[in-house]
Amino acid sequence: MKLIIASVISLLSFSALAAPEGTLSVHILNQQTGLPSQGVQIELDKQQGSGWQHIASGKTDADGRIKSLYPQADNMEPGVYKVTFKTGDYFKSHNMSTFFPVIPVIFSVTEQNQKLHIPLLLSQYGYSTYRGS
Numbered sequence: 001m002k003l004i005i006a007s008v009i010s011l012l013s014f015s016a017l018a019a020p021e022g023t024l025s026v027h028i029l030n031q032q033t034g035l036p037s038q039g040v041q042i043e044l045d046k047q048q049g050s051g052w053q054h055i056a057s058g059k060t061d062a063d064g065r066i067k068s069l070y071p072q073a074d075n076m077e078p079g080v081y082k083v084t085f086k087t088g089d090y091f092k093s094h095n096m097s098t099f100f101p102v103i104p105v106i107f108s109v110t111e112q113n114q115k116l117h118i119p120l121l122l123s124q125y126g127y128s129t130y131r132g133s
Contacts, residue, residue, distance in 0.1 A: 045084070
């Protein structure tokens with residue numbers, strides 16, 4: 001019986017490690033400190049006509065990442081999307097001011113379920129982003 005329980009626990013641990021990541025991930029690094037930016041609120045929206053439809057939201061982990069911002073159960077369809085990095089509260093929590101309290105990054109998805117990664121390199125008075133891999 002102990003062997004069966006150990007086998008089941010082992011399989012569950014392996015399946016958790018093998019869980020697929022989503023189609024969209026983000027990563028934030030603070031250029032001033034060289035450290036990940038933990039606890040940044042991020043919103044994902046898709047353009048619908050002249051407006052935006054909310055898709056998902058989350059906060060960056062201790063590594064400054066959200067590994068799966070787009071819901072895994074859904075298919076990421078081609079279209080125009082916006083990731084909004086709400087950096088004002090992050091800087092405020094570190095007793096710092098910022099010129100960019102909200103950073104919207106608008107991008108195009110051309111193929112269904114593309115694996116996309118959006119890094120943000122951040123400082124109080126500037127930022128840089130690009131399409132990562």
